[in-house]
Amino acid sequence: METKKKDVRALTKDQLRDFFVSQGDKAFRGNQVYEWLWQKSAYSFEDMTNVSLETRQMLEDNFVINHIKVDQMQRSSDGTIKNAVRLHDDLIVESVLIPTATRTTACVSSQVGCSLDCRFCATSRLKRMRNLNPDEIYDQVVAIDNESRLYHNRPLSNIVFMGMGEPLMNYNNVLKAIDKITSPEGLGMSPKRIVVSTSGVPKMIKKMADDNVKFKLAVSLHSAIDEIRTSIMPFNATFPLSDLRESLQYWYAATKNRITYEYVVWDGINDKRKDAEALVEFCKFAPSKVNLIEYNPIDDGEFQQADSKAIDMYVSVLEANNITVTVRRSRGKDIDAACGQLANKS
Ligand code: SAH
Numbered sequence: 176m177e178t179k180k181k182d183v184r185a186l187t188k189d190q191l192r193d194f195f196v197s198q199g200d201k202a203f204r205g206n207q208v209y210e211w212l213w214q215k216s217a218y219s220f221e222d223m224t225n226v227s228l229e230t231r232q233m234l235e236d237n238f239v240i241n242h243i244k245v246d247q248m249q250r251s252s253d254g255t256i257k258n259a260v261r262l263h264d265d266l267i268v269e270s271v272l273i274p275t276a277t278r279t280t281a282c283v284s285s286q287v288g289c290s291l292d293c294r295f296c297a298t299s300r301l302k303r304m305r306n307l308n309p310d311e312i313y314d315q316v317v318a319i320d321n322e323s324r325l326y327h328n329r330p331l332s333n334i335v336f337m338g339m340g341e342p343l344m345n346y347n348n349v350l351k352a353i354d355k356i357t358s359p360e361g362l363g364m365s366p367k368r369i370v371v372s373t374s375g376v377p378k379m380i381k382k383m384a385d386d387n388v389k390f391k392l393a394v395s396l397h398s399a400i401d402e403i404r405t406s407i408m409p410f411n412a413t414f415p416l417s418d419l420r421e422s423l424q425y426w427y428a429a430t431k432n433r434i435t436y437e438y439v440v441w442d443g444i445n446d447k448r449k450d451a452e453a454l455v456e457f458c459k460f461a462p463s464k465v466n467l468i469e470y471n472p473i474d475d476g477e478f479q480q481a482d483s484k485a486i487d488m489y490v491s492v493l494e495a496n497n498i499t500v501t502v503r504r505s506r507g508k509d510i511d512a513a514c515g516q517l518a519n520k521s
Pocket of ligand 1: 338373395438
């Protein structure tokens with residue numbers, strides 16, 4: 176019976192070096208192969224032209240390269256690109272390239288589906304199938320970097336973990352992917368240009384602080400009133416606002432980083448003055464920034480973006496309390512590539 180070949184990219188550089196030594200070869204060969212796998216994103220052992228034919232065959236006999244494959248690429252009229260990405264086990268995730276005048280941002284997925292059940296989010300309609308591996312996350316970034324160079328003549332500048340999944344529920348793999356993205360042996364990107372967005376998993380936010388991570392954090396808050404938040408983000412019953420706030424206090428004490436909140440204002444749900452005032456109360460413990468994001472309707476139409484009067488009310492209440500606020504427009508809506516619209520429609 177043929178034993179299942181191992182994914183060569185699951186090996187660290189040291190493990191790869193050890194492997195070559197165990198084969199009676201030089202450890203240095205491990206560095207060469209590692210460079211092909213990560214810096215040059217090789218799709219096959221055949222591509223590794225400075226490695227002997229014999230060694231390539233030996234690698235072929237022992238390993239596979241489980242590279243992702245961009246199955247379908249859609250381009251929006253505003254320059255946004257959405258990739259449907261096929262994984263080695265034929266599951267699909269989506270990632271998005273978002274260009275603006277000054278930056279190109281990759282929005283990447285961390286899980287296939289999602290275990291949370293935010294009622295306004297299209298991804299919640301899929302059940303969580305599995306976590307992505309570090310290399311599956313890394314590959315999404317490389318694919319978008321290539322598209323950015325090809326279609327927008329510039330490399331990728333920023334990454335947000337705002338695609339499918341809850342990154343803090345796949346924390347170890349997200350961390351490993353970010354290590355690779357920021358390492359000079361990978362893409363060499365600055366961690367300051369990476370944002371991990373979370374619905375708020377208090378234990379993991381504290382862990383991030385303890386791990387002294389250098390990337391940025393954004394919290395999808397949407398309501399600072401437990402009853403309302405639980406009705407739209409049911410896991411809030413398990414991780415209530417008091418726990419979330421306590422973990423953010425811990426994060427702030429450790430990092431001194433301003434806290435960024437993502438917030439959608441919906442008609443009849445969180446559009447009253449008392450909602451904005453609760454948000455101000457919640458934010459008080461640390462310098463904060465609130466991004467009021469536009470709602471991207473998902474099929475069933477249960478949620479509706481509040482009118483501009485409600486948005487203006489939020490802006491004035493927040494500004495009066497010295498909280499930075501931005502009003503953000505979504506991009507890529509014509510191809511269902513905007514926040515919360517990723518649901519593998521294709
Ligand atoms: N699970 C993580 C990351 C994925 S969601 C998180 O919750 O942060 C990325 C962002 O899109 C979150 O702020 C989320 O609340 C928001 N979002 C989800 N569905 C949306 C929709 N239909 N319209 C606008 N934003 C949405």
